[in-house]
Amino acid sequence: MSELLSIQNLEVSLKNPLNDKQGRVLRGISLKLDKGKRVALVGESGCGKSMTALSILSLLPQPPMEITGGTIRFKDKDISHLTQEEWEAIRGKDIGIVFQDPITSLNPVFTVGIQIEETLRKHLGLSKPEARQSALNLLTQMGLPDPARVIDQYPHQLSGGMCQRVMIAIAVACGPALLIADEPTTALDVTVQAQILDLVFKLTQQNKMAVLLITHDLRIVKGHADRVVILYAGEVMEEGTPNDIFEHAQHPYTEGLLASMPQFDSRGHDLASIGGVVPSPFESLTGCAFSGRCSKVKEKCRVEKPTFVVNETGHGVRCFYPSEK
């Protein structure tokens, strides 16, 4: 296996400037991504999934946030202590990113063509006409109708789905080895969601590009990932193949997430909601991070922190009493 990205025990802390309190946003995350693979990072809001993405690209708002521990290795190189110039050569070239809200992520005063050409000219050193031709090809590849017209339009003239295709075009323009997609379809309509995800995964196969898909929606993960990582309160709770997660979930949190999805089939039954709320980064957690909301909590969970145990098939779980299925 050729490893592309490897995160070991990443810790990120947050300082409240008013009272100097220290909070922990990520509490030791480990994650591996092989070349050309698709990994989905799933969790509720506030669990640290976007912060993981920003840490990888060194885009954390510093201060108040800071990486306080762990290593991030990309292509066998430690990238957690690079300088600003070194970063500029990586962002947009080796690692592309697509954010959640396509309309605010694009610059409103430039045409989409100029915004795509910019990365091509900076990273690949193309001339202006070459970059334009290449941008046109990219827009065609993204499945935009009438690319010759779209290239000279401004973001406000395009719909949300079209803007997201432009964002993806910018992100994959230089043929990155890794694409980070942070909630790429959350702001889009359901029928457009499927189109965008299909596009992303078609590109993965064509370009042998790895994808880190960050989402809160377990449903879209099902057909679109090789591995699923469940995050809670800045920790990895469970990791496995989609089959492991959807059919043989072992962690009570994963089970809760699955059971709380409303479905036509569950009519007439109460949905299993998870009581309580996600703990704030400023809370000091003793024992298992999920113990405060877990339905199967026992005495041991409140005092001792479970370790992450991986079985022989690669299905890992952080729980003292995992479900047997």
Added chain:
Amino acid sequence: MLLSVRKIVKEFPVQRGLLGTPTAFLKAVNDVSFDVEAGEVVGVVGESGCGKSTVGKCIVGLHEPTQGQVLWNNKDSVLLKKDEKRDIRREFQMVFQNPFSSLNPRQKIKDVLLEPLEVHSLLKPSERLTFVKELMIRVGLSETDLLKYPHEFSGGQRQRIGIARALACQPSLIVLDEPVSSLDVSVQASILNLLVKLNQDQKIGYLFISHDLQVVGYISNRVLVMYLGKVVEEGRVEQVLQNPKHPYTQVLLKASMGSSMTLKGEPPNPVNVPQGCPFSARCPYVEDRCLTEKQELQEVEGRWRVACWKWHEI
């Protein structure tokens, strides 16, 4: 009948001429009719821009329809006198999508909940506070929360306050406009459980507006599927979700289950709706006839109706 909507059309001016007279219109809702019986939950599903929120706002009186009628307890909403209108509007409440922008940040929760009681002169002034305290408990919050301000609550808790505010008026119908779409799944589940319980215990009817067919399928008795201002399919939830007839409903259902059935294109601009069937530009089964002929709802079985002439074949 608690609520009847008769052939409503709502147009918004999008362009104005030299003298301020509108020259172009957006038809947000185009000839929509349906009924809601007491205690019934009717779901409205569709993508953004299909007119589902506009329908909701026409029902509670936040918009006045350009054509057609909204009948509250069989009375035409437009023809009512002012006092009568206020009385009857009490029975039709709304809960909005965004729990952050729909509460006044300077109002304590107590005042948020007391205001509707004062406006509608419900209960004796001395009894109001007790009622409001009970209300908080009914929606799963505590009495002590009454003295807090909205920013002290999470999204799910704020949505509970929004529901409590609607309940304060003792309504017979609540229009819920995407009440759970901004919430996390685990919180979403608890709000849906609360809504189901209120419906069963107090027989309050809902018009549940959502883009998610599974959520609508979970909570509703009947469902309307909208596309570009038109109802394309309506029927009982079991009928529509188990055996959708309209190609658009089929796509929505597949998308809501996470399987990708790719549909070309995006919803067209509601300013110039295609002639003929509104879905024709994206429909996988399109034929020449669809491009020119308007589609009316036709009966499949009882009140299950679909606006597609090919529904037998697909």
